[in-house]
Amino acid sequence: MQADKSSRFLDTILNSVADGVFTVDKNWRITSFNRAAERITGVSAERALGQRCSDVFHADICERNCALRHTIRTGEKVIDTPARILNERGRAVPISLSTAVLRDPEGNALGAVETFRDLSMLEELRREIRGSYTFEDIVGKSPAIRKVFALLPDIAESDTTVLIEGSSGTGKELLARAVHNLSHRRAGPFVAVNCGALPATLFESELFGYVRGAFTDAKRDKPGRLALAEGGTLFLDEVNELPTQTQVKLLRVLQEREYEPLGGVRTLRVNARIVAATNCHLAEWVSQGRFRDDLYFRLAVVRLTLPSLNERREDIPLLVEHFIRRFNAKRGKKISGVAPEVMELFMRHVFRGNIRELENLLEYAFVLCHEPIIGLEHLPEDVVRERIRNLAESPDSGHAPLLELAEADAIRAALAGAKGQVQKAAAALHVSRTTLWRKMKRYAIAPRQYRV
Amino acid sequence: MRPNREKIAIPRFGEDVAPCFGASATIAIFITEDGEIVDQVDFTLHSQRALDRIRLLRDQEVDTLICGGLQERVEEMIAAAGIRVFSWVAGNAEELLAAYLRGQLHSRSGPSHPREQQDRGDLSTVKDQKR
Structure with missing residues (x-):
């Protein structure tokens, strides 16, 4: 006993x-x-x-x-x-x-x-800080992502130049980091350079470095990004923005593996893998004469294409789960998922900003959500309104969504008139307070936005 | 007529299938012809990197992998390399191979996934008979 x-x-x-x-x-x-x-x-x-x-x-x-x-x-x-x-x-x-x-x-x-x-949360934070992404961070099961998976073992093993194509927000840098972290150069540095961020002259000194006296104010030698990437990977983002004269110099780097810093006479050897990315179809730029064809062929030894999120909607639930896990670790929350209507919204939403837009929507929801499940009321109002509009415009929707739209507008007007006081707005609309709360939740309307 | 040849890889831990593909020290590759085992080669693995393992399977032209615990992404990469995967199984490696050759092996039939085991399988019998 x-x-x-x-x-x-x-x-x-x-x-x-x-x-x-x-x-x-x-x-x-x-x-x-x-x-x-x-x-x-x-x-x-x-x-x-x-x-x-x-x-x-x-x-x-x-x-x-x-x-x-x-x-x-x-x-x-x-x-x-x-x-x-x-x-x-x-x-x-x-x-x-x-x-x-x-x-x-x-x-x-x-x-x-x-x-x-x-220790998952701790590791997630560590990864976020160090950017030590691997293939585990490439989320998706769509055919396009499978293609990337199929190529990864070979790409990681070799030292070849890789060109990653994809619209903005599709995860090009993450893939570049994964390629680096899977390669034998993973102990070396990963240095990212945005080719469109600086004017041509500054960009060259940034990439190749300069020696003392190369120009006024060049009081000491400064190593370029190429030198900083020694033993590791140099990631050239938006490579299509590379100025023409720099394209020639980069071509030499890829062909001869050598370069001279600005104002320098000594030739330096390059020991870095080059991974480049572009948000345009680079072959088209070549045919239009906007990008050197010889450089294109040197860069695109292996070409990986990341599809837009709208082309891989089947991956949205997996991505949502992935970001929820990450934000839980980052913000110390315990959100377990999204409500079915939120998932439905994501599945229909046109993600112009691709995965980054989905990530931002969830980050926004994480700020507002203090419940276990993310609901429509935790998403930005314009996104939810777009959903109602889309439903209204869809041919098989009948008139109901239009009524919903009108109802939501009436609630907003009543709340504005009542300065965000739900009881007053409910009285103005001749409905009970609980009905109004239910409807506000449905249309993701937050009364605090109307409080003066 | 040429025999129907197949290469089947099983990461081993002693007589059993290794509990974790990514950490197994030995991968046995069985060569079968018309469903009969005609040869076996054991590979000792030092690297614990998943990609090295995938490359080994691919370089050895393995058709089928039978293994224990397998990381979701690694499984996708192996499948993307055109290799058939029977993962999350447990028990004696040769008995698992025999079950496969009889067409009676199912993925996720190990103890971590007993529900699916009940729904689909006969593999628990292989394991339980042995013990």
């Missing part, structure tokens, strides 16, 4: 801690599995109990450095060892784990206990 009581007491404690805790017998079979362990792995206790721990955790240390094996074999504790497990959805989860032996009252080893802490 007493034993039962203390066992229940222990269960309550274990299930209320934030860290994952589980125990194994001497054959690595799981004998207990707390709630946090269920949450982190995505595997229920019911499924985990009796299984070998390696078949539940799929950790990178299972084979070569199993902490539990070490503890059971030597009796020594393992404290705060890093590892990566795979959760039920196939995502790598970074953890920090500690182990200890479990003994019976006579001191015989019964098995071991492991506690582990989910």
Whole structure:
């Protein structure tokens, strides 16, 4: 009776801690599995109990450095060892784990206990700060993204120049960073240069650097971005904006792997991989004589094309999930998803700004949302109004959306008249306050915007 | 008539399929002709980089991969390389191979995915019989 009581007491404690805790017998079979362990792995206790721990955790240390094996074999504790497990959805989860032996009252080893802490949020923040993106950050299952996936192993291995084409906001820099982080140059620097951001003369000194005395105020040598990218990757964004005279110099860099800094006489060797990106169809610029064809062919040894978000709508739910995970880590929130009507809006919305626009919409919603689910009321009003307008314009919509539009406008007018006081606006509209709240939520109208 | 030849890769941990493809030290490649195993080569892997593993599979012209835990993105990349994947299975490697050759192997039939196992499969039997 007493034993039962203390066992229940222990269960309550274990299930209320934030860290994952589980125990194994001497054959690595799981004998207990707390709630946090269920949450982190995505595997229920019911499924985990009796299984070998390696078949539940799929950790990178299972084979070569199993902490539990070490503890059971030597009796020594393992404290705060890093590892990566795979959760039920196939995502790598970074953890920090500690182990200890479990003994019976006579001191015989019964098995071991492991506690582990989910470090995903910490790693997400670290990645955000360092920009250490890998293929895990290229989100999508659409055919165009699959094509990129198919090429990545070869691209990463080789040192060839890569040209990434895609509209603004499609993730060109992220892909360039992933190519860098997957290559053997990953320990080296990743240096990004925007070719359209500076006038031609300044750009050259920025790219190639200059030596003391090259021009007035050049009081000391300054290394260019090419030199800073030594041993790593130089990312030339908006390469189509490269001035004609710089195109010739870059061609020499790609052909001869050498250049001279401004005002310099000594030729420097280049040891950097070049990845370029453009938001236009560069081959067309070549045919129009706006971009050198020899440079184009040197840049486009491997060409990757990122489609616009409107061309890969099937990836929107995955991207939404991805950004929610990132913003949760960044802002310390626990938002679990978006309401169905928000997802419907995203699926119909014309994303002129591509993935960046979707990211910005979700970032905006994260500021306003203090609930577990992002609703229409957390999105910018113009986006929601566009949705109603689109519904009204769609041929199969009948008249209902037009009525909705009129109803939403009437609510806005009433709220403006009542200076944001819901009770007063409801009275003016001859509806109850709860009905007005429901409708405001539906049309994503926030009364505080009308308060003076 | 030329025999129907297939290369099947299984990352191994002792006699069992390795729990994590990305961290397995050995990948066994079985060559079958008309459903019979005619050869086997073991590769020892030092690099834990997923792309090196994918390249190995591709360079060895592997047709099918049978493995334990597999990162979602890596699975997509392997599939993009034209390799058939049976992931998230557990148990004795040779018995899993035999189940595959009989046409009785299903992805996600290991203990991490028992619901799908109940719906689809016979693989739990392979594992449970062994233990």
